[in-house]
Amino acid sequence: MDNYSPAGLPDTVTPLGGEVYEIDTRLAGYDGITAGYLIRSDRPCLVETGTSTSAPVVRDSLHALGIGPGDLATIVVTHIHLDHAGGVGDLAAMFPSAEIVVHQKGARHLADPSRLMRSARTVWGDRMELLFGEMLPTEAARIRAVDETGEVDLGGGRSLSSHYSPGHAKHHVGLIDSHTGDLYVGDAVGVYLPATGEVRPATPPPDFDLDASLASLRLFHALAPQRLLFAHYGPVDAVPDTLDRSAEELRVWVDLVREARGQRAGDLDHAVAMVREKVDERYRPLPDTGDDVTIDTLAGVEGNVTGIMHWLDRLEQERGQDRTPPA
Template sequence: MDNITALGGDVYEIDTKMAGFSGITAGYLILSDRPCLVETGTSTSAPVVRDAIASLGVGPDDLATVVVTHIHLDHAGGVGDIARFFPSAQVVVHEKGARHLAEPSRLMASARMVWGDRLDTLFGELSPTEAERIVALGDTGAVDLGNGRTLASHYSPGHAKHHVGLVDSATGDLYVGDAAGVYLPETGDLRPATPPPDFDLKTALDSIALFEALEPQRLLFSHYGPVQAVKETLERSAEELRVWVDLTRQARSEGMDLDHAVAMVRERTKERYSAMTADEATAEQFELLSGAPSNVAGILHWLDRVSP
């Protein structure tokens, strides 16, 4: 299949084809003794992910674990569907997100308020997962991949209060979710992901520092793909956060409303990202991955909380 890339160490990147786009959201299949899927993508992507897993030789009863870095719908929206397709798999998530996978109505209502009718096209509907199949992680934990191999979980809020990073003991891969921002492999651009309501600058920077301290061999971005330059990339992640916060703080101090703040931050940052000056399709892809309105709104929400 053309949406599967072998990354070595029995790890396979699966392009979930979110909303029909390529290179937006990745899932990762670890073909260990106990096969594990990291990130499901959206509900509408679930059949694509199922078919990719099947093409790699994993049958309906063979998938042992599904792990999500957090419960935002581009990462976990397909959990209920994948759980139905693979009825023997446990679903692993941080404890602050577990109840929403079992009973997603509140999460879906909140998402619909943000996305409106676009929700159905972009994400679809998160189906509930039986509570007895959900394993809730604390601030640290481990997923058994079989034969002594584990996926160690590290609580990493800042982007979301239910976010974890995951380290593969065999490869040294760190699954960063959205805590290190979003990466566009076509251009090498990296931009923060700071949506409301959970963004917090100190916590986000602490999570990046934690990732550095873990000394991973490689970063695997959900948006999007593998990055070998670990130290440089995490330093850039922290720098980008500070740039966006400083600009948004300036816009707020000048009394700008959200629309004007977004326009100002977008204009002041566009030269940092070659994607924004590339072709229109690449710019649209980057904006979908890390939208300026969502980022600025999240930072403003945080500023209102810490500096009312």
């Protein structure tokens, strides 16, 4: 690794102690929406890449931290959504010695992102290019898939352990650092808002599952982390309180969507309007920065309600099938 000066770091980089550095990946050029993290260990590891358009920002931040093209040992993503993993192909090319680690249910989409990109274009339409850019494929030989658990060697007896944590996505893992006790939570705990200190749900379609989400939060409790590192956004020391609040918010949102669905089945607009009115009372308003892109773009009411509705529809269908007598 090259020499670097902590005093001369760019404003995209924040030291967090324990040789861990937060990198603001500058989604669509905006601050404070998506974060990646460098563990500057004997075998340097990047957790989360941000989007494809973020890749130059991440590369320059790593270089400022003394990580040259041949130095990065591992790139790990908590899941394959484009705000977390869209830059994998770009950064794999920029750092050709890095192994890419992902849950097995997401591995094929890193090797061939065409299906993932088609799905994202359907959701995001004209905003796709601004927000995410184009995810490039990664050589399959460089991808290591993990299952229920896995381990990344950080060197010097330090490791990063992965733990399968679905609920937000079927291909989601949490990652805990054996040296610092930091738990990289991806989106499994939701979205943390430093400006207000609140945590809000992230329940997008098609994979949201309340039971799986709550089980993942219980798993995170059991891992007894010292700190939570959110991709949206930043470090949180109040671990048990934050995990408990995340579970509470999930239940509140699901109950509200159930209520709205009971009033007008299948009426998404009604559910969104009702939930928005109710949750506006729960949260402090965010500062008005004048930005066109905010965290509400990625984890807003409409997307969350759509994910919960999709899950409730799926539950109803499964229960209907269970009641169907055999032919």
